[in-house]
Amino acid sequence: MRRRAALAGALAGAxxxxxxxxxxxxxxxxxxxxxxxxxxARMLPAPVVPAFRPGAPHGxxxxxxxxxxxxxxxxxxxxxxxxxxxxxVVAVATKTPEGTDNALAVLARRPDxxxxxxxxxxxxxxxxxxxxxxxxxxxxxxxxxxTRLDVDLEQLRATLLRRGRVFLRVPVxxxxxxxxxxxxxxxxxxxxxxxxxxxxxxVAFGTSARSETITDWPAGGFxxxxxxxRPDLIPGRVSHGCIRMRNGDILRLARLMPxxxxxxxx
Amino acid sequence: MITLGELDRDEALLEAIARLCGPTxxxxxxxxxxxxxxMLAVLVARPAxxxxxxxxxxxxxxxxxxxxxxxxxxxxxxxxxTIGRMSNPKQTWAETLGAHERAHVKIIASxxxxxxxxxxxxxxxxxxxxxxxxxxxxxxMEDLTxxxxxxxxxxxxxxxxxxxxxxxxTVEARHASWARHIVGATPAPAAFDEPRTLDxxxxxxxxxxxxxxxxxxxSSSSPNFTG
Numbered sequence: 001m002r003r004r005a006a007l008a009g010a011l012a013g014a015x016x017x018x019x020x021x022x023x024x025x026x027x028x029x030x031x032x033x034x035x036x037x038x039x040x041a042r043m044l045p046a047p048v049v050p051a052f053r054p055g056a057p058h059g060x061x062x063x064x065x066x067x068x069x070x071x072x073x074x075x076x077x078x079x080x081x082x083x084x085x086x087x088x089v090v091a092v093a094t095k096t097p098e099g100t101d102n103a104l105a106v107l108a109r110r111p112d113x114x115x116x117x118x119x120x121x122x123x124x125x126x127x128x129x130x131x132x133x134x135x136x137x138x139x140x141x142x143x144x145x146x147t148r149l150d151v152d153l154e155q156l157r158a159t160l161l162r163r164g165r166v167f168l169r170v171p172v173x174x175x176x177x178x179x180x181x182x183x184x185x186x187x188x189x190x191x192x193x194x195x196x197x198x199x200x201x202x203v204a205f206g207t208s209a210r211s212e213t214i215t216d217w218p219a220g221g222f223x224x225x226x227x228x229x230r231p232d233l234i235p236g237r238v239s240h241g242c243i244r245m246r247n248g249d250i251l252r253l254a255r256l257m258p259x260x261x262x263x264x265x266x
Numbered sequence: 267m268i269t270l271g272e273l274d275r276d277e278a279l280l281e282a283i284a285r286l287c288g289p290t291x292x293x294x295x296x297x298x299x300x301x302x303x304x305m306l307a308v309l310v311a312r313p314a315x316x317x318x319x320x321x322x323x324x325x326x327x328x329x330x331x332x333x334x335x336x337x338x339x340x341x342x343x344x345x346x347x348t349i350g351r352m353s354n355p356k357q358t359w360a361e362t363l364g365a366h367e368r369a370h371v372k373i374i375a376s377x378x379x380x381x382x383x384x385x386x387x388x389x390x391x392x393x394x395x396x397x398x399x400x401x402x403x404x405x406x407m408e409d410l411t412x413x414x415x416x417x418x419x420x421x422x423x424x425x426x427x428x429x430x431x432x433x434x435x436t437v438e439a440r441h442a443s444w445a446r447h448i449v450g451a452t453p454a455p456a457a458f459d460e461p462r463t464l465d466x467x468x469x470x471x472x473x474x475x476x477x478x479x480x481x482x483x484x485s486s487s488s489p490n491f492t493g
Contacts, residue, residue, distance in 0.1 A: 050430035054373040057365030060344055068346070071481035097490055101481040109346075109395060117392055141389030141478055144345050179492065194486040204489040211492045224491030240492040259483045 064164035065148040068106035069187060069260035070119070070139040078132025082110050082118030089132035090125045097219035098206060100190035103259060105208070106142060107131060124189065124208035124222070126215070128182045147261040149188075149225070149253075151243055153181060156235035158225075158243065160256055167256055171235035173228065173244035179213050181223060181241050186263040188225070191254070201227010201247045203254045207263050211241040225263070226250060322427055325418050326374055327383045329431065332411055333370040334385055335476060339407060340364030343394040352397050359448050360404070363441050370434060387480040405449055408442035 072094045079086040096102050104121035110133075111117050117136035147167075150159045153174050160168040175181035186209040193203050204226035211221040217240075225243045227250040228234065234246055243265075245253065340363055343349050349360045375382045393403040415435040422428040443453035 048425050048429040050433055051424060051426035052373050052377050052430045053433070054366075054369035057362065057369050059361070059365060060341065063345065066345060071483075098485050098487040100483050100485045103481070103483065117395065136392065140481060141387060141391075142342060142346070142394070144342065189483075191484045192487060192489050193484065195488045197488045199493060200489045200491070204491060206489070206491065214492050217490070217492050219490035222491050224489055224493075226489065226491065242491050242493050 062146075062163040065146050065161055065262065067145050067148070067187070067260060067262045068142050069103050069145070069189075070106055070142050072102040072104060072134075072138060073140045074138050076134050076138035078121065078123055078134050080132065082112050082120070082133040084112075084116075086133070089130060090123055092123070092134060092138070096190055096206060097222070098190055098192055100206075103187075103189040104134070104139065105187040105260065105262070106139075109136070122185070122187060122208060124210065126210050126212065128184045128186070128209055128212065143260055145258050145260040145262075147257055149257060149261055149263045151181070151263065151265045153183065153265065156237075158245065158253075160253060160261075162256070168249075168252055170245055170249040170253070173234045173236050173238045175211075175239050175241040176237050179211060179240040181239070181243060181265060182209050182212055183265050184209065186223075186265065188257060188259055188261045188263060191259065193254075198229045200224070201229070201245070201250050203227060203250050205254075205257070209241075209263065209265065214240055225253070320421055320423075322422055322424050323378065323381050325422055326378055326427070327381070328418055329415065329434070330371065330374045330378060330382060331386065332414055333367055333374060335388065336407055336411060337364070337367035337371045338388050339390055339394060339403070339476075340367055342388075342390060343400050346394055348394055348397065348400055356397070356401070356448060359444055360400070363404070363408075363444070366437060366441070370437075387478050388476055389478040390476060401445075401449055405442075405445040405451075408438060408445045411438045412442050 072092055075094055076092050078089040078092050080089055092102065092104070094102055104119075104123070106119055106121055108120040109117065110120070118133045119136050119139060120131055120133050123130045123132055146163045148161045150161065151157075151172065151174070152159070156172055156174060158168075158170055158172045159166055186207045188205050189208055190206040191203065192200075192206065195204070204224045207223050207225060209223035211217065211223060214221045221241070223241050223243070225245070227247040228244045230238075231246045234244055238244070340349075340360060344361065344364055349357055349364075352360065390403070393399045412435065415431065415438055419428060419431040419435055422431060446453045446455075
């Protein structure tokens with residue numbers, strides 16, 4: 001019953017539309033079909049102008065200084081090889097001593113014979129430069145960065161590069177001879193602000209580097225990149241291993257350097 | 267069958283849907299199969315009371331979130347070398363889609379300006395690491411995006427914005443067809459676009475939780491560094 005009513009409604013609508021067209025469009029009728037169509041086409045309004053149009057698609061650009069990192073989602077063991085039976089290198093926690101989520105720099109990825117995926121990571125462990133394999137399932141989503149911080153211990157200078165281009169170059173204070181800043185390749189793993197320690201300036205970055213001489217420091221002697229309350233000592237070999245910058249410089253760096261940035265100390 | 271609740275771990279998408287469609291419909295979507303006819307029906311149906319409250323900014327932000335999901339997916343697979351290891355036709359396909367999605371993100375974020383929502387964190391699991399996982403997930407994602415844009419575009423008040431979103435929708439439909447062609451499926455399986463065909467690839471998506479809570483990487487703790 002309902003379908004019959006709908007059909008009747010549709011037929012009535014069509015009849016009304018035909019009658020309307022005959023009234024509105026000159027020449028309507030069997031003899032002027034093509035002319036009617038042309039006329040109707042001329043009467044159609046122009047398409048609505050879109051409010052925006054995407055720009056031309058573009059590629060990814062330079063991959064220089066590309067690096068990956070991932071947060072640690074569950075505590076796990078880093079092993080010497082991508083194999084559940086391989087020797088343990090170090091235990092990996094989900095948090096850093098500062099209470100941030102732990103982050104690991106990703107170096108390689110590989111499945112084992114059973115299909116379990118493993119990730120080779122750079123570890124914040126002594127000796128500096130230690131790497132290990134952790135299960136992919138222990139990590140969160142990958143993040144990519146295109147920045148690298150070069151710290152030149154001879155020139156007492158730090159340079160931030162993005163995709164190979166220099167964005168910042170500033171003088172630094174580095175470790176004194178009795179507590180040298182370790183050389184090697186590391187990464188930024190957290191950022192601290194609004195703390196009440198003026199000796200560290202307004203911003204401090206935690207890195208995966210650790211002092212090889214001051215190992216009994218609270219939390220294990222991690223090397224940071226931070227500001228200072230003694231800008232007069234920069235540049236110089238004045239720290240216990242950390243990389244110090246003038247406060248204006250560390251603030252500029254904080255605007256440019258994301259978590260996961262590779263830190264190369266040489 | 268994957269559901270939005272399974273995919274949207276921190277409920278960011280459900281929040282966005284609740285703003286667009288009302289909390290009742292968002293809750294219904296939580297358990298509705300992704301890409302299925304039921305999901306499309308829920309998205310397209312007129313809301314009882316929330317429509318008057320919809321703003322174009324909300325809808326654009328909803329679109330931006332999905333474009334970011336896609337853009338990050340393709341970009342990550344490209345940067346990790348997964349796309350570079352594919353055959354030439356697949357590389358062209360994946361690189362083209364990635365470039366389009368990045369352009370979409372850029373323009374929508376630009377249109378929204380300071381009203382653009384924050385970028386979510388994503389965890390694609392293994393989906394960006396192998397050719398097979400990547401391809402299956404891409405097919406699912408493109409079909410899903412078509413379904414969602416089909417649902418939200420008619421809700422835009424500004425006709426010029428509607429016209430622009432239709433431009434995006436048709437491109438996403440082309441992406442979906444191309445993706446289906448890549449995996450050997452029929453690019454246009456039906457006369458009316460109901461993305462039921464997502465079922466065939468939902469197995470790979472089911473094992474993923476794409477949108478995650480952002481890791482906490484900053485703190486106000488006093489540094490313990492050696493100084």
